[in-house]
Amino acid sequence: MGSCSAELDKTPSVVVAKQNNALQIYALDDLAARCGLEVGLPLANARAICPELTVFDADAAADAKTLGDIADWCDRFTPLVALDPPYGLFLDITGCAHLFGGERALLQIVSGALTRRGFAVSAGIAGTSVCARTMTRHVSGKIIADGEEADAVSPLPVSALGADAAITSGLRRAGLKTIGDVAARARHEITARFGAGFTTLLEQALGQGDAPISPRKPLPDYIVEKRFPEPVATEGVISATLSRLAAMLVTAMDRQGKGARRLEVSFFRTDGAVRTIMVDTGRPVTRPEVIDRLFRERLDALNDPLDPGFGFDLVRLSASRTEIVVQQQRDLDANVHDNDELAALIDRIAARIGGKRVVVHLPQDTHIPERAVMAMPAQHHLAAAGQAAWPDRTESEPPLRPLRLFEKPEPIKVPFATVPDGPPHHFTWRRVTHAVVRVEGPERIAMEWWKQDGKALTRDYFRVEDEAGLRFWIFRDGLYESEARGAEDKPVPVNWFVHGLFA
């Protein structure tokens, strides 16, 4: 829709990029175009034509980011915004235009605002996206009514279609200068010469069939928003607005018996910046106070606080994931109440410090100690964790597994073992030497050889107690003399690790 260039001191400026090992013009401004420069011209030639050229390096990443920012800003007009790289945007304004005073007014608002920010804009409205794009390549500000697409694009040159350079030049060589000329030919001739893809493009440009756009974000299930004629920046107004929006959203969802699982609030700043904050919940939210509180927690805990700048002129609250709410009888079952309270607490903590930091534990079907338990986000796995089947402990046995387990076993120094494949007599861990007083073991745990990463050595675990009563879970990595072998098949010193600490 727009190509961006800044007018600097009225000297022609171009953006160059390296293509085929030579600097070529990638984009240029009106002044440069008037000098006779064009995209694809080598920079050396351009300098010869126009010596007072200002040259910039192309930065595709920054271009893409700018386009993304503009797309964010365009979210205020419609939730369906699609990127058309490298410098186009599609806005699906079906059912939105009347909110801004009709199509003509909307077109003026969009192009006016972007022009004021220093972008060169070419915008148009048409029944199909391809037709609108074809149109904007040559004229700006046109609105094509339904059924008039063919008439509107016919006089345009074939380059407006935006097909490959080979096709465009092929059409020119065949004497087909305008889209009308091409459309006049029989379709099968065009297809035979330029391929089916081009025929489809041509038909879409003529308004016969449409290519769907792919919006950047999925359409939220519910949207409520508040526009301010004067930008607001104070915290009080913002939080009051959020509360009111939450109430509106809940009313809308309530009508269909839905509750929100993911909520997004977008703050549109007057200078075009958009900040979106998302909150996930463990179970569907149906009360405005809860929404309010979750966002308050989230906003409090932001690393870079919400910066109102010159104020927000639009605040939008949307429920991007919803679920049907199952109403449960509360009063008779204290458990249900407790579970609800716990889920609400987890949501609040997760909103502040992140969903991955609040975890429940699920047993896994493996005997490798470090993989026996998996920590899963509590928001989504609370119910599963409540019904998990944990292995029963052996009656009248002391604990067989340590209470604290190191994620990565820590190496210990063992000068010698009592017997070659026995437990150590003493060992050094974290610079402290512990003399072993009591031992139980070994408990041999073989790695899962049937798995890809199961090539590790067999471990012999010992439960040892030192003279101070501290209890360790240590293991020897590899069987003595059979697995731990060096290059010349000689036994190498085996490694010992401490894997956990018993209470």
Add this chain to the structure above:
Amino acid sequence: MSGARTNTLATLRGRIERIEAHGDAYAPNKVPLGHAGADATLRGGLALAAVHEVFAEGHQSAAATGFIAGLAGRITARRPLVWVRQDFSDIESGALSMSGFSELGLDPRCLVTVRAADADSALRTAADALACDALGLVVLEVWGEARQLDLVASRKLTLAAQASGVTALLLRLAATPQPSTAETRWIVRAAHSPPGTPSMPAAPSMPAAPWSTWGAPVFDAQLVRNRHGPVGRWIMEWKCDECLFSESAAYPQPVAAAPAHRPHQARDGELQRRAG
């Protein structure tokens, strides 16, 4: 007339009694630990809806964790438990292992773990969790000296615990006790397993001595502060099957006589963090 005056006096007396009771002799429910000596000193057991602190040196972290897990098992068997930890604590003394947790006779299904990045967010999360009356217990595990956990923070936790009826346990590893409003404060160390018969038949090449039984977890628990009673020091054994503390068979006598007076601050020199 005189009857009315007596009546008024009685009402006023009752009011004063209630005010005083609320201020000082706050008598919450108690849960017995199972260890007779400790229960007698605590006058029936550990107070619910209060804050209890457990201190341990860095290398005693597992013992202290086991002690906390034992208290948790006594306080709440079925209700949800929120355990707030710092990331650093995991690195320094290992993550809480659910296998070990269930081996102690506790239920990992009730446990929700919060991994806070720092002491600030851990404290805030714990305060939040304490306000939620659906929980049975909140454990806050903090490694090292934390200036955030001052008297004000501890007072806030106590008030939150009283308001919601949820008990809070503070696990302070490698930290020096500071003034706080905790109901009790413990210093926990590991104690030896009871000596017993060899657990494995001694092979001819093996020295027999080290192969003695590996018993249930045994703690050397020192009660250094008790707001409403004397202090003491006991060897406690955790019975995984019955889920309670008990006297250890290996230590029939108390290792130290319980002092009758309230103690001074814990001796600082003892609590220097040692590597390992």
